Amino acid sequence: MPAMHILGIKINPFWFNRSGELLRFPHLTLDTTHLGTWGLDPVQVYGTLKDRVVHVHLSNFDGLEHRSPADGLLNLSGFLSFLGAGGYKGAVSIECDPEALDAGNEQLCLEALKRALSFCRAHLSSSSLRPES
Secondary structure, eight states, rough: OOOEEEEEEOOOOOGGSSSTTGGOOOSSSEEHHHHTTTTOOOHHHHHTTTTTTTEEEOOOSSSSSSOOOTTSOHHHHHHHHHHHHHOOOOOOEEEGGGGGGGTTHHHHHHHHHHHHHHHHHHHHTTOOOOOOO
């Protein structure tokens, strides 16, 4: 889960975010923007938990959560390449805030979704993993 801030202090109200607690779960969803709120590198976290990760919620972080994959501070191109090269077989979902996709405008939203899908396809290095169109 993402970091929460109270009076500018980063806090962790979720017991399962604590070190070692995630190892209790046999299957995990890795959310890249949540990692970004903690300042964590998705490649490093995935490397630790890869045997348990069955689903990736892919979005970027730039101080705001759930930005389009190409727009933010996280190295999602490197992360996708790492997933593809490692033969990841789980699901990858683009999970963006409606504002990040210009959801108020159908044409702009469609263009933003196509751009996100193109970003994913361009950076996955394994032909065994392709996002659905």
